[in-house]
Amino acid sequence: MSKHISITAGIIGITTVAILGFKPISRTISEMVKLAPVEQNVLGVIYQQRAAEYRALCFQAYNIAMSKIDNAAKSKKTAKLAVITDLDETAIDNSGYAVRCYNEEHGYTDDSWNKWCNDAVADSVPGSVTFFKYADKKGVTIFYVSNRSNAALTKTMENMKRLGFPQVSEEHFKLKTTTSSKEERRREIAKNYKIVALLGDNLVDMDAAFDKAPENVRQHAADSLRMVWGDRYIVFPNATYGDWENALYMDYRKAHPEAKSISPDSVYAIRVRALKQY
Numbered sequence: 001m002s003k004h005i006s007i008t009a010g011i012i013g014i015t016t017v018a019i020l021g022f023k024p025i026s027r028t029i030s031e032m033v034k035l036a037p038v039e040q041n042v043l044g045v046i047y048q049q050r051a052a053e054y055r056a057l058c059f060q061a062y063n064i065a066m067s068k069i070d071n072a073a074k075s076k077k078t079a080k081l082a083v084i085t086d087l088d089e090t091a092i093d094n095s096g097y098a099v100r101c102y103n104e105e106h107g108y109t110d111d112s113w114n115k116w117c118n119d120a121v122a123d124s125v126p127g128s129v130t131f132f133k134y135a136d137k138k139g140v141t142i143f144y145v146s147n148r149s150n151a152a153l154t155k156t157m158e159n160m161k162r163l164g165f166p167q168v169s170e171e172h173f174k175l176k177t178t179t180s181s182k183e184e185r186r187r188e189i190a191k192n193y194k195i196v197a198l199l200g201d202n203l204v205d206m207d208a209a210f211d212k213a214p215e216n217v218r219q220h221a222a223d224s225l226r227m228v229w230g231d232r233y234i235v236f237p238n239a240t241y242g243d244w245e246n247a248l249y250m251d252y253r254k255a256h257p258e259a260k261s262i263s264p265d266s267v268y269a270i271r272v273r274a275l276k277q278y
């Protein structure tokens with residue numbers, strides 16, 4: 001199928017959905033193309049909210065993390081043990097934010113995300129609270145290393161306390177201040193702790209090799225680290241967003257340096273072109 005036909009098929013699909021009444025049918029074709037990326041997110045969000053497979057993957061990841069703690073606790077070394085974890089889509093489930101965006105017919109925006117954080121109504125990822133309570137009971141220090149803005153700290157802690165997470169106090173949080181790279185924050189922690197495992201849904205949560213990396217570099221780094229996944233680095237599923245997606249738009253941004261953000265119709269076209277053809 002040619003790229004042109006693929007895009008046309010996408011438009012026809014969206015039109016069909018509109019005709020079936022899931023969305024207002026008064027949209028123009030250009031409006032539908034602009035909303036296509038929002039519509040495309042739906043299946044990923046449903047996977048997160050409804051798929052037993054999603055839950056199983058999360059439990060699987062936390063089971064591995066638990067065994068890492070057990071093994072570390074058995075060693076006779078006296079180093080203080082720590083776990084480094086990302087928050088969003090690793091410990092905290094923000095699929096409700098994705099649904100909110102869908103209902104409001106837009107993609108991610110800083111304003112809507114900040115409002116979501118301030119509402120403090122996110123859920124927990126399956127298995128997360130149980131695991132972190134276990135780590136806490138075993139005397140492991142937890143570091144919540146997230147690229148949520150430091151301005152969101154109070155509301156994030158309020159949300160997590162309500163969900164039952166342990167060690168929810170400022171010294172356990174390292175949110176984003178100047179840089180989105182987490183490497184400096186990880187090194188700071190490693191000065192005083194033996195890091196048992198790093199948990200995240202985005203590979204930048206574990207290793208600087210993925211920081212701002214294009215797709216081919218990410219894939220090569222993932223292959224190079226093949227023995228570390230499920231060992232020191234523990235990965236969670238996220239089919240709705242992440243640097244895996246941002247990497248798709250990097251070339252477009254390089255070609256359009258004036259564009260601070262990508263228009264929805266460009267996002268849609270880039271996604272369609274990103275499909276591997278066989």
Ligand SMILES: [Mg+2]
Nearest residue numbers: 086088089201
């Ligand atoms: Mg995350």
